[in-house]
Amino acid sequence: MIKTENLVKTFDLDTTIKYKDLIFEDAKSYVLLGASGCGKSTLLNMMAGVITPTGGSIFFDGEEMSRKTQKQKDRFRIEKIGYIFQDFKLIEDMTVEDNINILRLEGVKTAEMDAVLDALGILGKKKKKVRQLSGGERQRVAIARAFVKKPQIILADEPTGNLNYEIGRAVVTQMLTIAKGKTLVAVTHDDRLAELFDEVIDMNAVASSVDGSGVTHRV
Amino acid sequence: MLTKKVKMLLIILSVVISASVAILAYNVAGQVNDGLINTTSSYDMIVGPAGSATQLAMNTLFFTDKPLGTISYEYVEQLQRDSRVNIAIPFGMGDSYNSAKIVGTKPAFLTGKPLSEGKMFEKVFEAVVGSEVARKYGLSIGDELVTSHGLSEHGEKHEATPLKLVGVLEETKTAYDNVVFTDIETVWKVHDHEDHEHDDGEHEEKTENAQTTDAGTTPEKGHELPGGHGGEDGEDEHGEDEHGEHAHEGTVCAILVRSKTLAYSEQIKAEFKEDSKILTITPAEVIREIINNVDLSRRIVYILCVIILIMNIFVISTITILNMYDSQKDIALMRLIGIGTGKVNIMFLIQNALIGLLSTAISFGVSRLCLVFLRGFASSMGIVLDAGRIYPLEWLIMAVIFVISVLPTFICTVRVSRKDIIRN
DSSP states (O other), X not given: OEEEEEEEEEETTTEEEEEOOEEEOTTOEEEEEOOTTSSHHHHHHHHHTSXXXXXXXXEETTEEOTTSOHHHHHHHHHHHEEEEOTTOOOOTTSBHHHHHHGGGGXXXXXXXXXXXXXXXXXXXXXXXXXXXXXXXXXXXXXXXXXXXXXXXXXXXXXXXXXXXXXXXXXXXXXXXXXXXXXXXXXXXXXXXXXXXXXXXXXXHHHXXXXXXXXXXXXX | OOOHHHXXXXXXXXXXXXXXXXXXXXXHHHHHHHHHHHTOOSOXXXXXXXXXXXXXXXXXXXXXXXXXXXXXXXXXXHHHHOTTEEEEEEEEEEEEETTEEEEEEOGGGGTTXXXXXXXXXXXXXXXXXXXXHHHHHTOOTTOEEOOBSSSSTTSOBOTTSOEEEEEEEOOOSSGGGGXXXXXXXXXXXXXXXXXXXXXXXXXXXXSHHHXXXXXXXXXXXXXXXXXXXXXXXXXXXXXXXXXXXXXXXXXXXXXXXXXXXXXXXXXXXXXXXXXXXXXXXXXXXXXXXXXXXXXXXXXXXXXXXXXXXXXXXXXXXXXXXXXXXXXXXXXXXXXXXXXXXXXXXXXXXXXXXXXXXXXXXHHHHHHHHHHHXXXXXXXXXXXXXXXXXXXXXXXXXXXXXXXXXXXXXXXXXXXXXXXXTTOO
16 A cells, blocks of 8 residues: 655745645556646656655555665665656667566566567567657557566556557556556546546645745646 | 767777777787897807898898898808807808798708708708798698799799708798798809800800809809908999899808807907908897887887877767767666666676777787788798787786776766766
8 A cells, every 4th residue: 555645845946746645555546637737747756766755755555665765765666666657768779678678687577578568469579679669569568667577566657648549548458457456556637548447536636836936826 | 969889889990990009019019029039149240241231130130131242152161261260151042932032051050940840951952941931832841842033933933953842940930930941052053053054045144143153163262351352242232133132153142150259259350340342240239229229119109009099098988978978868767667876887887898898809809810911021021920929918908998998988877877867
């Protein structure tokens, strides 16, 4: 279970985003809906340990992670979290399998690669360089990289952001299929996909931003 | 923007060009130096026609360059009779077998040079060859060697007077490997035969060949040493083509002398000084002078190598920095998926170390390949280059090259990791 408490993030001493407390239960899928800039990705990045909250705490199974050292957060992310980035974050010059095998640098076993790629329908692209793939295929590679290490938690930031609706829906459906039994938190601005998830969180109601002049805005 | 592959290729090329030059220069300089030292003669004096001391030394010790001319065999006999002299060996040159020069001398000239097969030449028209000559032309004992007139392989063939191969010298890695040795009388007889053939054909060639032959088939008589001698053609060398510069009947190109004492040697030299047509040199002094000149050249080459390597550091650093700048996105990406900075740094270091290792290995290979190509050219100058010879300092040069190619990456990775995008 993931729990956030009094979470606050300030950017450049200018804009502060405050979050209401949230709980994400095990083996359920959540979608965070909201307009661009409302703090959805920031929340995911703080949960993943990519950025550090300015205030508040994030607990994973009761363990406070946000104040741990960067090395500990890196270790936690590589072991427990599968993070799917909006812009895929794949190395263009590498092949699909190398993009996944890069996790082995940190001792992650990638034996499940073929099975995951097969489940996503891109096993035949394993030897191709990422630059040769379409947007949909790249997104599937990013999903495969997140799932191949069998993480407990999947965080997906706009996993369909670069895809058209039909392909995006197919990708999300596949993602939810292989994410069964895991905690999945996805961010999207496309509310048509919300019905595919167990829970929908309206970020407009959860996050509020305070600008430099101290005025609070609903986002 | 240059692609990653082009940048890698540029790094490898940049290292290979400068490093192979540095390794090659060091190796060649070392082998030339060693060759000169190894050839340091046990003779304390060389007597030859007046001319260049260096040319006389190079011709008699390294078999390179043309002989200065010839002097009468009388000088050899005179020195052999001299009680102050231990040994006086005649030295004649002028013909060739393919590209190998033929030296007419006496077996004593090859003392200390063991044979790998066969025996030493004893009779006229018998020959012993250096190991490289035997290898290059696939020669074996009993083979007949048809020699050519002059030092060029395209000279007139001495078909009627072939030499019989009776021995092959062990490899010495010196100029001796590229030479055919025979008795001095063989050289005279080959030309005596040729001259007779020319006479029979009523050729009227007014060369010093004819003059020498006219002087008789036995060593010339009637001159005292030093001072009065006749028949030598040393003074004519400037007007001659290379076909004319060889020992004719009763003449030699030089005499290698070992005196009983150094004082005797100085006495003999002083006596020869009175004869303006004769040059006497101390081989050790001339070789020392050559080594000094080579050493100066070697230092210049080393300075150039250091300059090239320093320029290399800048080129590699610039390319590496550009490379790392381009790789920042990849580094950031790896950090985002959870790869630690240490692992990212190690990955880049390994990648660049492999490039460095590959560049160093190619540089070494290129330098050896150049040595093989230079071998033929160097052997014509009396220097035997061994591509398999590696000096200990060459390993150090390669280690420095490797460090030069990896150091910029190391500095860059440390800098990049200090700017970790995840630290906030």
